Amino acid sequence: MTQEHDLLRITDLQVDFNTFEGCLHVLDRVSITARMGEKVGLVGESGCGKSTLGRCIVRRVRPVAGEIIFWSERLNNVEDIVSVTDSIWKQLRKQIQMIFQEPGAAINPVFTVGDQLRAAIRFSAPTHIGKSQIQRRAIELLQEVQLSDPERIMSSYPFQLSGGMQQRICIAMALGVQPSLLIADEPTTALDVTIQEQILRLFNDLVSYHRTAVIFITHNLGVVREIADRVYVMYAGQVMESATTDELFENPMHPYTRGLISAVPKLTGGGIIEGIPGHIPSYLDPPTGCRFCTRCPDVVPKCDEVRPPIGSINASHEVACFLYGGEAS
């Protein structure tokens, strides 16, 4: 794992929101990496800061500390997204695309799909290209996301299409820019299960085909298992555990990960599963140590005082918990 191959390396990212109630410590020293073409899952329950992390990468949220190092193929250079100038960001941003939870909200309601798709192609083209060429590319993209009858789709307005179709269009627009990193923020959560399956498969095929690196933000462990090569488990703004997907599901180590996996409702088993008792701690005054200590079944006294260091179990498995060694420094 040489650092040259890291497409994105986030180190010790810290985000605070100032509100009337006080300062919310939303992200606490989060570090994640994504290599070229790697599919990284980011799991955690609602409100754990995973979307905030995604919005930091696209500069919608300003972190108070930490860095987001992005390797730009086009500039052949690494840049810190947190501190780059606007003019460099203008070149960087096309290499990072985002897909959103609500596909309907990501398409402008007052224009036809074709208008927007063509605009997206025009902006992403390195040089000026002709109208017929844009049109051909737009049709190509819609075919790529398996929308039949592209001409008709292009002349419709977003609200005339179903959620699944809208999300396909969003994927087409994002991939049309040929990004090296795609941030997918719960892209299938708003869709029903059968459509979700189709979209996931399509998404998976396309990013593998284009070798796009993906940060897949979701609360759904099943989705992560299908998509991701590697998974980060987040809780209340801290990364608890990271491992390759198979490793994580076979050998979950952090008490939170184990709780999360056992809390997934099974289609086969009867009865309501227990889940994890308790709630996410307040971001106003979270424990200074591990933020899961208020709900952890295996809590030890020092947990709420000292942040457990991230320990490597093996080359591809890291966990931040005192249960697995790691003396307080």
Add this chain to the structure above:
Amino acid sequence: MTTLQRIERASSRRDGFRRSWYRFSKNRLSVVGLVTVGIVVLLAIFAPYIAPYPKDAGAVVNFRHANEPPNWSHLFGTDDVGRDVLSRTIFGFRYSLMMGAVVLSIATPVGVVLGLLAGYMKGRWLDSVIMRITDIFLALPPLIMALLINAVLGPSLINAMIAMTIMWWPWYCRLVYGQVAVLRNETYVLAAEMGGARRPHLLLKEILPNCISSVLTKMTLDMAIAILLGASLSFVGLGAQPPTPDLGTMVASGSNFLPDFWWIAIFPVMAIIFTVLGFNLLGDGLRDFFAVEEQELDKQ
């Protein structure tokens, strides 16, 4: 296949127009408003052909027929110098409409552009500068200020329009500002930005089209207020000067002959009411129309 057929039908342009008309015409009053405004506009455009005595619009005297009450040859009667009140009222629509149209067609773009910039730059210095100036204008009573500006510039139709325009743009600035401040955080704006769209595209093609419906509604309603304000300025002698057949001026000169020769003032007043009511009904209809449309967009 059925879904696609439905999409095809829905996206055909003529069908879209018919659907819009169906929804708009469900509210009877907005149709009344539209018809009223249509009549006023047609009368204004074709005034020289419709008015029975087109020459009476200018400086004509005909003392033999002065102060005649409404009769078959002069439906609205004649004024103190013997001009046909009906003809002058029909010509009066021209000045009223022109006043509203000119004022709004200058004030609206100015306000919209400033509001767009300020809203997009919310929190930066440009926002503060534009919006504080806007606030100052909004704090001044419009009629009094228009009177003042007009008095300084001197009484004439053009100066009345200038005065009204100066007092009008801040309303559009604030309307658009509020909307842009919300719209700029929409996901599709972020999506376009990430796709490499530059600022002019974001402002003009992503954000502005989503404000148009409320601007259009406000313009229709403001048309009524502008006509009233214009008539008020003319009434106090700061707008169009006699013998221009402006409705406000006609009311002013006619009011000297109340109540004996009531028709000289009352018919122009009724013409003003007719016009203002039409624009108000149309504006309300448009507001409902756009509100329903937005609900439908939200539902999906």
